[in-house]
């Protein structure tokens with residue numbers, strides 16, 4: 001083993017433009033693996049890091065957090081995985097030892113160890129990335145917009161090599177977040193009615209997970225007509241343009257409101273609308289990530305009618321459990337990954353994909369290495 005030089009998308013500090021540059025990807029230490037990235041999605045959260053609205057503990061960072069690849073080398077003491085294995089990168093992995101983890105609530109793990117892993121710091125306190133000779137950090141501990149990445153063993157989930165890596169990279173963030181919002185957070189049941197505000201890379205997955213959960217009415221709301229067409233292919237039974245009187249249009253479909261309403265845009269003011277669209281006893285879920293410090297106002301009385309206003313950290317998933325479930329849905333034909341990919345691009349074209357975030361007519365751009 002020796003240090004590998006890799007091309008990577010580096011963000012020197014929040015609020016600046018990222019650059020394509022060479023980084024040193026150091027050897028995996030104990031309990032770590034180095035992977036050759038095969039594909040990485042370009043997600044809205046990468047855009048938030050660039051804008052400076054996503055809090056970063058340390059920088060510079062290598063962007064990208066929705067990746068899949070092949071294990072290139074393994075560090076000391078790594079078990080259950082070997083060179084050549086295909087893996088999906090997992091963002092947030094429970095520590096396994098804190099109070100929440102011990103109580104079987106690993107999806108709520110918030111230990112210092114988990115936060116350290118997500119900031120790209122290894123157990124020994126160092127990172128495995130160097131940029132211009134200085135320490136750099138992989139975004140969410142994975143930094144997948146790079147040719148190689150050294151990550152903790154727990155942050156890679158092995159998958160069958162027959163599964164397409166350019167599709168399964170999306171399982172790491174957009175797909176699992178949408179799936180988890182439906183299955184783990186709102187707990188949509190057969191026959192439920194569902195409203196989804198925002199039909200992009202995560203929203204399309206909320207829609208297809210709601211279909212998989214047996215929802216009978218699925219209303220998609222988006223500002224971009226092509227995304228509404230896409231929403232239909234993922235299972236939306238009704239579509240509403242965001243420029244319309246959304247409350248009125250949805251009242252015409254579900255007069256008493258919906259059993260589950262998902263905000264997948266990240267605009268705090270939309271959450272107030274979402275709550276007003278939620279049926280008595282229903283769930284209103286904030287899936288989109290609002291800017292840190294933003295405030296919302298709503299009639300607090302609304303909550304007296306058993307409505308549940310729910311937060312959703314990445315779909316409240318446990319990657320080792322939920323990625324396996326996604327594989328089962330994919331094999332059963334109820335999880336469409338190919339349809340999420342609007343463009344397959346090279347790393348040199350990543351800037352165009354970043355510019356298109358929030359404006360594109362498709363769900364995802366995927367960088368294929």
Ligand SMILES: [Zn+2]
Nearest residue numbers: 043045173174
């Ligand atoms: Zn993401």
Ligand SMILES: [Zn+2]
Nearest residue numbers: 095098101109
């Ligand atoms: Zn824990």
